[in-house]
Amino acid sequence: MAVTEGSRTHLGACPHDCPDTCSMVVTITDGKVDKVRGNGDHPFTRGGLCVKVTDYPNHVYSADRITTPLERVGPKGSGQFRPISWDTALDRIAERYCEIIATDGPEAILPYSYLGNMGILNGLTVGDRFFNGLGTSVSERTFCDGGAITAYIMTLGPTAAVDPESLVHSKYIVIWACNVLSNNLHLWPFIEQAQANGAKVVVIDPMRHRTAEKADWHLQIRPGTDAALALAMMHVIFAEGLADEDFLANHTVGAAELAEHVQQYTPEWAAKQTGLAADDIRTLAREYAAAEPSMIRIGVAIERSAAGGNAARAIFCLPALVGAWRHVGGGVLQMPIWAFPVNWDDLHGPHPRADEVRIVNQWRLGDALTGQLDGPPVRSLFVYNSNPAVVIAGQQAVLAGLAREDLFTVVSEHFMTDTARYADIVLPATMAMEQNDLMFSWGHLYLTYNPQMIEPVGESVPNNELFRRLAARMGLDDPWFSLSDDEQLARALDWSAPQMEGITLDRLKTEGYARLNVPEAGAYAPHAAGGFLTPSGKVELVSSMAAGGNFVAPLFRQGIPGNQDGSPVDALPTWRPPVEVGADARFPLALISPKSHAFLNSQYGNMDRQLDQQGPPRLALHPDDAASRGIAHGDRVRVFNDRGAVLAVARVTDQVAAGVAAMPMGHWASGSEGGLSVNALNATRYADIGRAPTFSDTAVQVERA
Numbered sequence: 001m002a003v004t005e006g007s008r009t010h011l012g013a014c015p016h017d018c019p020d021t022c023s024m025v026v027t028i029t030d031g032k033v034d035k036v037r038g039n040g041d042h043p044f045t046r047g048g049l050c051v052k053v054t055d056y057p058n059h060v061y062s063a064d065r066i067t068t069p070l071e072r073v074g075p076k077g078s079g080q081f082r083p084i085s086w087d088t089a090l091d092r093i094a095e096r097y098c099e100i101i102a103t104d105g106p107e108a109i110l111p112y113s114y115l116g117n118m119g120i121l122n123g124l125t126v127g128d129r130f131f132n133g134l135g136t137s138v139s140e141r142t143f144c145d146g147g148a149i150t151a152y153i154m155t156l157g158p159t160a161a162v163d164p165e166s167l168v169h170s171k172y173i174v175i176w177a178c179n180v181l182s183n184n185l186h187l188w189p190f191i192e193q194a195q196a197n198g199a200k201v202v203v204i205d206p207m208r209h210r211t212a213e214k215a216d217w218h219l220q221i222r223p224g225t226d227a228a229l230a231l232a233m234m235h236v237i238f239a240e241g242l243a244d245e246d247f248l249a250n251h252t253v254g255a256a257e258l259a260e261h262v263q264q265y266t267p268e269w270a271a272k273q274t275g276l277a278a279d280d281i282r283t284l285a286r287e288y289a290a291a292e293p294s295m296i297r298i299g300v301a302i303e304r305s306a307a308g309g310n311a312a313r314a315i316f317c318l319p320a321l322v323g324a325w326r327h328v329g330g331g332v333l334q335m336p337i338w339a340f341p342v343n344w345d346d347l348h349g350p351h352p353r354a355d356e357v358r359i360v361n362q363w364r365l366g367d368a369l370t371g372q373l374d375g376p377p378v379r380s381l382f383v384y385n386s387n388p389a390v391v392i393a394g395q396q397a398v399l400a401g402l403a404r405e406d407l408f409t410v411v412s413e414h415f416m417t418d419t420a421r422y423a424d425i426v427l428p429a430t431m432a433m434e435q436n437d438l439m440f441s442w443g444h445l446y447l448t449y450n451p452q453m454i455e456p457v458g459e460s461v462p463n464n465e466l467f468r469r470l471a472a473r474m475g476l477d478d479p480w481f482s483l484s485d486d487e488q489l490a491r492a493l494d495w496s497a498p499q500m501e502g503i504t505l506d507r508l509k510t511e512g513y514a515r516l517n518v519p520e521a522g523a524y525a526p527h528a529a530g531g532f533l534t535p536s537g538k539v540e541l542v543s544s545m546a547a548g549g550n551f552v553a554p555l556f557r558q559g560i561p562g563n564q565d566g567s568p569v570d571a572l573p574t575w576r577p578p579v580e581v582g583a584d585a586r587f588p589l590a591l592i593s594p595k596s597h598a599f600l601n602s603q604y605g606n607m608d609r610q611l612d613q614q615g616p617p618r619l620a621l622h623p624d625d626a627a628s629r630g631i632a633h634g635d636r637v638r639v640f641n642d643r644g645a646v647l648a649v650a651r652v653t654d655q656v657a658a659g660v661a662a663m664p665m666g667h668w669a670s671g672s673e674g675g676l677s678v679n680a681l682n683a684t685r686y687a688d689i690g691r692a693p694t695f696s697d698t699a700v701q702v703e704r705a
């Protein structure tokens, strides 16, 4: 990298866990990031970034950036640290790890990471070879779509399925639990164009958010009841002869069983579960079946309840019932990650099996840290790319565990997050412009390259360099750690795969991005003639994997089917009522906690501009629910259940239905009055499939504070 005087621009990539994976134009002036904007040439980015990222230079040069390794000098959580050198930090870690491994074995060390950075080099799998090399406990990462991805693979197989750009050709677009305008902004122009061409846009969501406002029809469903709606839609489609019998006969397994199975799920029955009108359910099913082509964009919240995985399966069955796959712009859009020929197996190295090493689901971190799990005690926690003190349920147990004086915690971070505050050693991490990476995308079909553009801020290092250093210090001889970034990238993808034809690393470095070699969006209907990637090659309405026990989705330990109690999944998608909502009269409100518009999960929750934009933690409450509790707009309220209480400002609005409350996630616990944020209210119970979380089945009560 050459830093020169004066101003120059580079093409880079937004590193965030966001489906849009924007191509960025970065202006560097005198060796510093000056400005970022969206790349106007990129067919998906189309020139704009988003509200979170427009002032990215402030993020890079924030006075709060961690710039050197730090060692704790005060009590846990006090935030008292002193700078130390990298050598000292690595020595401290190696000494403790050797001692822990000798005394309690490597499983007493628990790594913890997610997608703070989504790059192929520095993202999800970057630490796996190191920790697997030591034989530590394995951290199972299922809290973002693990359930719905499993449902998808069970029903359709690992197929890219739909090019998001082809939504311009859709005539009926169902946005099912996705706040596109906040969370997938760059998809919106494609939907808007379809709408301008006459498509009807339907939003199914408990919240009338900014996306629902723009829809032609908003169905305000009760949280956790989507399976009832999808099953009743199938009931109507079969009962009224709206199914595409030819597609069913040729490209599905189990249509007759499914048709019989859904006879019980009438619109009247589903109306009781969902809070929707039976006639609206019929209309939705009829319009969806009649439109050519119809499209469903499914968001992550579907999976987050007792029947959430089954809801996702039912939704993934729908396009086959009406033959939507026949057309460009027909089918279902979840995430087209499967289009990218990433060698996940090589990136994370050989994964130990469940009978070889302890696997700890990330959702159970609080339990793991407070001695509630089998196996050796967790004596050390290593966190990178994640902020569990904010993003996972059971916040009180997580904070209590992190406060253990005997827990040796290492955190690699940009900022002193609620998690890092409890560390013994904090290690400074680089941001996008300070490191090389290549991005796949879970929202479009382009690879995007990001070159290092500036010197690292302070002594920060990229995640892959962090693990090179740790591997050397721990004496791991895995040759992976001696590879350069380019050498790692050479192995990270199957560059000879057909969809990589014409794409080289050199080309990506020059042009910034490249569309996978797949048909252009206007000709992309990959399942027009079937060819699904399930074991049968067909849409498995009856799943052959359901009874199969322990398959691991080919993506980084996400998605292991099986009900919470370990019993097999039903062969056909099946209804289960919410577990918590409606079960206890003391907690009559259903709480959801969707994403914050101005934060990226918990990131930017410490930045003034984004905090201003997002405002304080707010609870959206229906006017009737507010009135019956004597709560006025702007009042301080206490939101509580048996797990705990959080404080918020009441936002009295009919954007939510009576009986439902919404409190976005992302605010830091430390920045919240009372020291807890919304995940203090959520349970660590799993959903039905893939050990997904259950944010959409949380019961609370609210009172004036």
Ligand SMILES: Nc1nc2c(c(=O)[nH]1)N[C@H]1C(S)=C(S)[C@@H](COP(=O)(O)OP(=O)(O)OC[C@H]3O[C@@H](n4cnc5c(=O)[nH]c(N)nc54)[C@H](O)[C@@H]3O)O[C@H]1N2
Pocket (backbone or CB within 6 Å): 017, 018, 019, 052, 144, 176, 177, 178, 179, 180, 182, 183, 184, 204, 205, 206, 207, 209, 221, 222, 223, 224, 225, 226, 298, 299, 300, 301, 302, 305, 592, 593, 594, 595, 596, 597, 598, 599, 600, 601, 602, 666, 696
């Ligand atoms: N601004 C912003 N953008 C983001 C993120 C962020 O934090 N902020 N996070 C990124 C990440 S990691 C992800 S996974 C994506 C997620 O993007 P989305 O899939 O849009 O995720 P959520 O906001 O969690 O939930 C989407 C919608 O589901 C609704 N919902 C909740 N429960 C239910 C239910 O039971 N049924 C139905 N039908 N709807 C329900 C919520 O009201 C919400 O509007 O966004 C990414 N983009």
Ligand SMILES: Nc1nc2c(c(=O)[nH]1)N[C@H]1C(S)=C(S)[C@@H](COP(=O)(O)OP(=O)(O)OC[C@H]3O[C@@H](n4cnc5c(=O)[nH]c(N)nc54)[C@H](O)[C@@H]3O)O[C@H]1N2
Pocket (backbone or CB within 6 Å): 017, 114, 115, 116, 117, 122, 143, 144, 145, 300, 384, 385, 386, 387, 388, 391, 392, 393, 412, 413, 414, 415, 417, 429, 430, 431, 463, 593, 594, 595, 600, 601, 602, 603, 665, 678, 679, 682, 695
């Ligand atoms: N209540 C509720 N909780 C939720 C959700 C919800 O809808 N409701 N959504 C869930 C979902 S979908 C997701 S994906 C998870 C998100 O969970 P996380 O991925 O843990 O979310 P972030 O808050 O983005 O935390 C990432 C952390 O990594 C740090 N980081 C960023 N880049 C780097 C890097 O290059 N190196 C290192 N070392 N660190 C880096 C950031 O500073 C940040 O603190 O949250 C889940 N939690």
Ligand code: SF4
Pocket (backbone or CB within 6 Å): 014, 015, 016, 018, 019, 020, 021, 022, 049, 050, 051, 052, 053, 185, 186, 600
């Ligand atoms: S967070 Fe998402 S929308 Fe915003 S710049 Fe990054 S990729 Fe684009």
Ligand SMILES: [Mo]
Pocket (backbone or CB within 6 Å): 017, 143, 144, 145, 300
């Ligand atoms: Mo996510």
